[in-house]
Amino acid sequence: MKKLILSTAALAFTASFAMAQDVVRMGTEGAYPPWNFLNDNGEVDGFERDLGDELCKRAELNCEWVTNEWDSIIPNLVSGNYDVIIAGMSITDERDEVIDFTQNYTPPDPSAYVAMSADVDVETGVIAAQTGTIQAGYIADSGATLVEFASPEETLAAVRNGEADAVLADKSFLAPFVDEDPDLVFTGPDVPLGDGVGMGLRESDNELRETFDAAIQSMKDDGSLNELITKWEVSSTF
Amino acid sequence: MFSYCADPDTLSGLTWLSCYLTTGKHMAFYISFGVVLLLLAITAPTALAFGFGGAAAARSRLLPLRLFGKGYIAIVRGVPDIAFFLFFVIALDQGFEWLRHQVLCPDWDQPIRQGNDFVVCQAAKLPLGNAPQWVHEIYGFLLAVLTFAIVFGAFAANVLFGAMRAVPHAQLETAEAYGMTRRQTFWRILVPQMWVYALPGLSNLWMVLIKATPLLFLLGVEDIVYWARELGATANPRFTQYPHGDWRMWYFLALLVFYLGFTRVSEVLLERLMQKLTHGQATTGGEAQRKATA
Numbered sequence: 041m042k043k044l045i046l047s048t049a050a051l052a053f054t055a056s057f058a059m060a061q062d063v064v065r066m067g068t069e070g071a072y073p074p075w076n077f078l079n080d081n082g083e084v085d086g087f088e089r090d091l092g093d094e095l096c097k098r099a100e101l102n103c104e105w106v107t108n109e110w111d112s113i114i115p116n117l118v119s120g121n122y123d124v125i126i127a128g129m130s131i132t133d134e135r136d137e138v139i140d141f142t143q144n145y146t147p148p149d150p151s152a153y154v155a156m157s158a159d160v161d162v163e164t165g166v167i168a169a170q171t172g173t174i175q176a177g178y179i180a181d182s183g184a185t186l187v188e189f190a191s192p193e194e195t196l197a198a199v200r201n202g203e204a205d206a207v208l209a210d211k212s213f214l215a216p217f218v219d220e221d222p223d224l225v226f227t228g229p230d231v232p233l234g235d236g237v238g239m240g241l242r243e244s245d246n247e248l249r250e251t252f253d254a255a256i257q258s259m260k261d262d263g264s265l266n267e268l269i270t271k272w273e274v275s276s277t278f
Numbered sequence: 279m280f281s282y283c284a285d286p287d288t289l290s291g292l293t294w295l296s297c298y299l300t301t302g303k304h305m306a307f308y309i310s311f312g313v314v315l316l317l318l319a320i321t322a323p324t325a326l327a328f329g330f331g332g333a334a335a336a337r338s339r340l341l342p343l344r345l346f347g348k349g350y351i352a353i354v355r356g357v358p359d360i361a362f363f364l365f366f367v368i369a370l371d372q373g374f375e376w377l378r379h380q381v382l383c384p385d386w387d388q389p390i391r392q393g394n395d396f397v398v399c400q401a402a403k404l405p406l407g408n409a410p411q412w413v414h415e416i417y418g419f420l421l422a423v424l425t426f427a428i429v430f431g432a433f434a435a436n437v438l439f440g441a442m443r444a445v446p447h448a449q450l451e452t453a454e455a456y457g458m459t460r461r462q463t464f465w466r467i468l469v470p471q472m473w474v475y476a477l478p479g480l481s482n483l484w485m486v487l488i489k490a491t492p493l494l495f496l497l498g499v500e501d502i503v504y505w506a507r508e509l510g511a512t513a514n515p516r517f518t519q520y521p522h523g524d525w526r527m528w529y530f531l532a533l534l535v536f537y538l539g540f541t542r543v544s545e546v547l548l549e550r551l552m553q554k555l556t557h558g559q560a561t562t563g564g565e566a567q568r569k570a571t572a
Contacts, residue, residue, distance in 0.1 A: 062400075063408040071508065073517045078508060080518055081302030104411055109495060112364070118394045119368050120375070120403065121498070138394050193511040197524060216514045220521075244395045 063102050064248065066092050067122035070107040071191050072213060074272045075128035075237075078107070087272035088126045091145060094264065098255040111171060111190060114138060117242060124241055124252070128210065130174045130234030140243045142252045144236030145265060146275040151175050153228040154214045155199060155206035162228035165205035168195040174233045175208040199224070212274045237275075286519045298520045307505040311536070314491045314501055317419070321426045322484065328431025333438035334464075347435070354432035363496045367425050371404065378402040415499070422497045430487055437479035442468055444475040446560060474555040474563075481548045485541055506533050 068076045070084055079085035084105040096103035106122050117125050117139060131141045151174075153162045164183050169176040171188040179186040187204050189195045196217060198204040206227060207214070218224045239256075241249045259265040266277040282289070283297035298304070335347025354362070376390065379402035386399050400406075405413045445468055453463040492503040510526030556563040 065407070071511070073514060077517055078303060080520060082306040083302070085517070102408075106411070106414070106498075107500075108498060112496070115368065116498075119372060119396045120398070121371075123407075191507070191511075193507075193524075193526075196512070197526075200524070216516050217512065220512075220514055242395045242397070244392045244397050 063104050064096065064124060065104050065106055065122035066096075066124050066126050067106050067108050067113060067117060068125070068127040069110045069113065071110075071193065072128050073216065074212060074274055075210075076126070087268060087274045088128065090268055090272070091259075091265070092124075092126050094259065094268070095252060095255040098258055099251045101251070109190070114240070117240060120242075123245065123248060124239050126239050128213075128237055129240055131236060131238045132174055132177075132234055134177075135240070138243075139240045140245070140249055141238035141240055142249055143256055144238045145256050145259075146237045146269060147278055148232065148234055148236045149275040150211060150230035150232050151178075151208055152211040152214055152226055152230050153206045153208050154196070154218060154224050155227045156202075156223055156225070158225050158227045160205045160227050162206050162208075166203075168198040168204035168207040169209065170195055173209075175210075175231075178231060178233055179208055196224075215273070294520075301520065303505075303509060306500070307502070307509055310500055310502045310505050313419070313499065314494070317423060317426070317491060317494070317499075318488065320423050321430070321487065324423060324427040325430035325434055325483075325487070326480070328427050329434025329436075329438050332431060332435025333442060336435065336439050337442060351432050351435045351439070354429060355436065359429060359490070359493065360496070362429055363425060363493050366428075367421055367497055370424070371421060372396055375402050375404050378404060418498045422494055422499050425497065426487070426490070430483055433483050434480060437483065438472065438476050440479070441472040441476035445471045449560075471559065474552070474559050474561060477548070477552055477555060481544075484544060484548070488540060488544065489537065502533060502536070506530055 068084055068088060070076055070078045072086075074086050076084060076086045076088045084107065089105070092103060092105070108116055108122070110127070113125055113127060113129075114135070116122065125139070129135070131144055135141070153160075153167070155162075162184060164185075166185045166187060167179045168187050168189060169179055170192050171190055176186060176188055187198060189198060192209065192213060195204070195207045195209065196214075199207045200223070208231065211226075211230065214224075214226070218226060239252055241252070256265070259268075260278055269275055269277050280297060280300065282293060283300070286294060286297050289297060332347050332350050335343050336351060338344045338347065375396075375398045379386065379390065379398040382401045383399035388397065390397060405417045449467055449471065450463055453467045458466065491501055494501040495504045506529035507526060510524065510529035512524050513521050515521040552563075553567075557567055558564060
């Protein structure tokens with residue numbers, strides 16, 4: 041078995057593929073509905089799946105989807121394991137120093153707090169957020185105590201079991217949970233964060249960035265982007 | 279999977295469960311058990327080979343070889359696993375790509391390091407950018423095997439190094455007296471007898487290795503813990519045909535049973551192996567066996 045795998049792999053590496061059609065690898069997290077998640081068949085699904093497929097069609101690119109943990113999503117992009125991050129990543133100055141962004145494909149939208157009761161003090165309480173998100177950065181700079189979790193699911197679990205008073209995340213991610221679970225309520229003021237969500241690319245990949253920029257622009261122009269946003273309820277429209 | 283699964287909303291009880299447990303996502307979960315077992319089956323002998331090489335090198339009479347063996351054992355054992363898995367794998371991958379880049383694209387005029395980016399020519403990419411997803415997955419898997427083998431090989435090397443020194447010196451002197459060369463003594467006397475001293479340490483390593491497999495996800499291989507977390511997470515009716523609450527506890531309970539069962543089976547098999555290796559050895563265990571049969 042071992043030999044079989046090694047030899048097929050060796051074969052695959054040494055065989056010289058025709059370079060006619062380039063594959064663009066799209067990296068996403070797969071754990072952030074409705075933006076991106078794995079459906080019952082284990083495939084990447086959601087707003088960004090629809091959007092990415094449409095963008096690739098317009099740009100005449102052959103795209104392939106891969107999932108990667110949020111923590112290491114930027115390091116794996118810059119070292120070339122995939123070519124694009126399309127994972128609900130807000131455009132911020134900090135990230136822009138390391139990678140490049142296309143123009144945003146959703147407008148800047150507020151983040152919201154969710155708690156077990158409406159009278160939680162979000163200014164000074166214990167607030168959960170996902171590691172490395174703009175929400176985590178915001179709480180760290182505010183008077184509240186930040187507890188970080190690796191996945192979005194764990195931030196909500198922390199609120200349910202009382203480890204945190206509230207969770208701060210994108211409103212569109214929290215809304216389905218609040219609809220489903222009568223214990224959870226929106227609380228506190230909405231917080232405007234970031235400059236909208238864009239695709240992340242390596243700084244050296246200008247050509248690909250311009251291609252996707254043009255494709256996003258064409259979807260903005262003909263209104264199909266707004267249709268997708270409404271379909272998945274991810275944000276306000278342009 | 280089953281024909282009655284077309285509309286899960288109408289199902290309940292066991293039929294619902296039978297459909298739920300056979301979704302594509304669950305199949306990926308079951309396959310990941312196979313991936314983990316395969317990884318262990320490949321990694322364990324590879325790590326043992328690394329360990330044997332390391333131990334033999336550390337005993338060598340040649341100074342450079344001895345320094346290499348001792349350095350390998352000391353450095354790899356000293357670096358935290360998680361740092362090793364995050365840093366080393368990316369470095370290893372980039373190292374391979376850099377080598378291929380030097381060979382395949384000699385007339386490339388741009389720098390490879392551009393700020394944070396690591397840019398090699400398309401032909402040097404490993405796997406190639408247009409290779410199908412399964413090639414990427416096998417490549418990731420092999421990187422994982424190699425990294426595990428290097429890390430656990432260092433620990434195994436230390437265990438074997440100790441075991442080689444535990445073989446009674448009189449045995450080696452007798453071999454020499456019979457006129458055996460150093461090489462003959464090593465292969466015919468030392469190696470067959472050292473395993474009984476090495477096995478307790480090696481079985482410890484095996485147990486640790488079994489439980490270290492969640493580190494796989496750092497390498498992009500989707501292992502059982504990743505899928506348990508993914509499947510157990512709250513499933514909202516908007517995004518799935520099988521909505522449920524936070525079921526992570528049940529999935530992790532299943533993992534607990536799997537790991538306990540697996541380590542138990544390992545213990546039984548290792549105990550049998552120990553019995554076999556002890557046979558005829560000048561140890562208390564070997565002596566007890568001799569008396570029992572006499």
